[in-house]
Amino acid sequence: LFTRDYTQISHQSFFPQQFPQHVPVQGGFLAIKPNQDEFEKLVHIAETTPYSPESGWNNTMTVRYWGMPQMQGLLAYYYGYV
Numbered sequence: 001l002f003t004r005d006y007t008q009i010s011h012q013s014f015f016p017q018q019f020p021q022h023v024p025v026q027g028g029f030l031a032i033k034p035n036q037d038e039f040e041k042l043v044h045i046a047e048t049t050p051y052s053p054e055s056g057w058n059n060t061m062t063v064r065y066w067g068m069p070q071m072q073g074l075l076a077y078y079y080g081y082v
Helices: 036-048 071-081
Strands: none
Touching (some): 036 071
């Protein structure tokens, strides 16, 4: 269970309704049902997927926001693209 953090990108010239997968995950609250397979997938992605501050995880992000290289960006990439 998670929510996206639309306030992080509302100041940018970006329309989240067009690209909802680019909106970061809210890092203040995250409820996760433990699942070893999903955890291992996330670890594998974090270790092997290219990341760039300019373009995000695997060149998928078009906006920059706080937390992009961390949980907020990793989970947005995972649930939006993987």
